[in-house]
Amino acid sequence: MTHRKTSVAVAALLGLSLLAACGSGDAPDTADAGAEAVILANGMTPKEQIDARQAHLKNYGKAFKTISDQLKASDPDMTAIQTAAANLVSEAEGMETWFPKGSGPDSGVKTDALPTIWESPEEFNQLVADFQTEAAQLSEAAQTGDVEAIKVAFGETGKTCKSCHETYRADD
Ligand code: HEC
Structure with a gap:
């Protein structure tokens, strides 16, 4: 094990x-x-928690890249966009629970999550909620099949990724 x-x-x-x-x-x-001694309040070890959230975040990246690639294509694959947007929404479920106390860099496990997350948890959780709202709107736009509307929602969602990474993620 x-x-x-x-x-x-x-x-x-x-x-x-x-x-x-x-x-x-x-x-x-x-x-x-x-x-x-290093079991988090949710019963996971810091490594289990960090691995789990990084796996979700990698899937955000995959979903986002799929949508980005399709939006650049001359004939976007609408089904691929819709699936990726729906995946982004489902991957993001519960994100507000992925950063319990003790799952930061102090745990000794490699993580790009910055200590600022635990210094300003309300601001961080607000950014989580903003992102979840934008991702849901992106998925709704994808359902319409309207490329221009999808582009706008994609841009708005991307801003929420960026504004969180700027403050709360290392190497960004
Ligand atoms: C509320 C904050 C927040 C939002 C919103 C957010 N991220 Fe992140 N992201 C993080 C943090 C913090 C990490 C570092 C996590 C770690 O290493 O434990 C991260 C890591 C990542 C990683 C690297 C995962 C790995 O370890 O390989 C990717 C890819 C990523 N985010 C993509 C995205 C995309 C794409 C979006 C928007 C669609 C997004 N993120 C939205 C905070 C956020």
């Missing part, structure tokens, strides 16, 4: 590896005890 490897790594970071150095059969238990 990769989970276990993480537990061991986390325990090592906490300095519990000193105990494991005794070489007794207790070492694995010690590592597990260390892992239990």
